[in-house]
Amino acid sequence: MRLLLLCLTACAADAPPTPRPALAPSPPTEGSVPPAPIDLGEADGVVAADLDGDGQDEVIRILGSEALWLDQRADLGGRFQRGARGDIDGDGKEEALVATGMGRGDKDSPARLWAIAAGGATLLWEQRGPRNQVSDLTVVDGRVFLVAFTDERGVAAGFLDAGRWAAGPPVHMGMRQRPLGPGAVAVGRLYGEVPRSDGDLRILSSAGLRTLPSLRGVRALAVADLDGDGDQDLIVGDGWHAEYGAHGDARLRLFAGPDWEDGRTIAFLDGSYAISDIEVVGSGPSATLLVTGTHSLQLLARDALGWQSRKLADLGETANAVRVSTRSGPAVAISGQPARLLPLR
Ligand SMILES: [Ca+2]
Ligand SMILES: [Ca+2]
Numbered sequence: 388m389r390l391l392l393l394c395l396t397a398c399a400a401d402a403p404p405t406p407r408p409a410l411a412p413s414p415p416t417e418g419s420v421p422p423a424p425i426d427l428g429e430a431d432g433v434v435a436a437d438l439d440g441d442g443q444d445e446v447i448r449i450l451g452s453e454a455l456w457l458d459q460r461a462d463l464g465g466r467f468q469r470g471a472r473g474d475i476d477g478d479g480k481e482e483a484l485v486a487t488g489m490g491r492g493d494k495d496s497p498a499r500l501w502a503i504a505a506g507g508a509t510l511l512w513e514q515r516g517p518r519n520q521v522s523d524l525t526v527v528d529g530r531v532f533l534v535a536f537t538d539e540r541g542v543a544a545g546f547l548d549a550g551r552w553a554a555g556p557p558v559h560m561g562m563r564q565r566p567l568g569p570g571a572v573a574v575g576r577l578y579g580e581v582p583r584s585d586g587d588l589r590i591l592s593s594a595g596l597r598t599l600p601s602l603r604g605v606r607a608l609a610v611a612d613l614d615g616d617g618d619q620d621l622i623v624g625d626g627w628h629a630e631y632g633a634h635g636d637a638r639l640r641l642f643a644g645p646d647w648e649d650g651r652t653i654a655f656l657d658g659s660y661a662i663s664d665i666e667v668v669g670s671g672p673s674a675t676l677l678v679t680g681t682h683s684l685q686l687l688a689r690d691a692l693g694w695q696s697r698k699l700a701d702l703g704e705t706a707n708a709v710r711v712s713t714r715s716g717p718a719v720a721i722s723g724q725p726a727r728l729l730p731l732r
């Protein structure tokens with residue numbers, strides 16, 4: 388399988404940029420064959436990180452309450468909720484961050500945050516309350532930014548340093564929160580205070596609260612400097628609706644820093660009712676966006692006409708996906724039965 392993958396990936400780089408005319412088909416070549424996905428085994432969630440620092444990512448599978456990676460396994464004591472990656476102890480090797488807690492078939496597990504390294508899993512934080520759920524997680528400059536419910540509807544966010552969570556005041560249904568630079572946090576609310584009312588997009592800073600325009604509730608957020616001007620830009624998946632299956636829209640929007648006034652829609656995901664995650668791959672003008680919709684996984688890249696979206700795979704509604712650097716080139720890992728590693732051409 389590895390030999391086949393190497394060949395397909397190598398040949399794909401020479402493939403023509405446009406499809407061949409249908410009336411003059413060429414004999415199939417290896418370069419025209421989409422790379423076959425690789426079966427990773429079952430996983431409810433996947434996280435990737437370069438645990439041993441060799442430049443290739445390891446994939447951590449979470450199945451039930453168990454994490455499996457390299458030749459290791461560990462019982463995390465709860466269901467998979469969120470993942471992230473980064474070197475949080477400054478030793479030059481990444482850790483995989485895995486948040487676990489309550490989930491299907493498990494109402495009792497506390498919310499926990501684990502750091503997974505090549506040699507084992509370390510518990511960084513634990514909290515027990517009425518709703519044991521980590522709703523967002525990211526690593527910024529080697530520091531973990533943790534977002535978790537503190538009661539049934541309130542969600543707090545802050546950096547976790549030496550096991551201490553410096554969380555701000557809880558925000559009603561502010562399930563996605565990302566730091567936007569010194570003293571500012573972007574908050575995506577799934578719902579408003581009135582039951583089933585629309586959520587919104589907010590910037591919380593020392594200057595106060597600002598609401599940015601959004602299409603109803605926000606389900607996904609990412610922060611990156613996409614134009615390379617030194618200011619953090621905000622990438623938002625909005626369009627959430629209380630009757631999401633019938634009326635939700637999977638809309639992707641960009642807001643340019645430093646003031647996030649300039650908003651523009653860059654994609655609607657056909658067939659998905661929401662965007663559940665956005666991962667920025669690379670940085671600056673060559674950065675791409677790996678966008679997980681409820682029904683498809685898309686890769687967005689820039690060309691002369693703007694942002695171009697390419698569907699990578701159909702997804703189940705609970706699947707998560709992460710980018711993976713492999714010896715054969717870039718790939719994505721997708722959770723499921725089985726989880727798949729999909730090479731990117
Ligand atoms: Ca590695
Ligand atoms: Ca490390």
Ligand SMILES: [Ca+2]
Pocket residue numbers: 611612613614615616617618619620643644
């Ligand atoms: Ca920027």
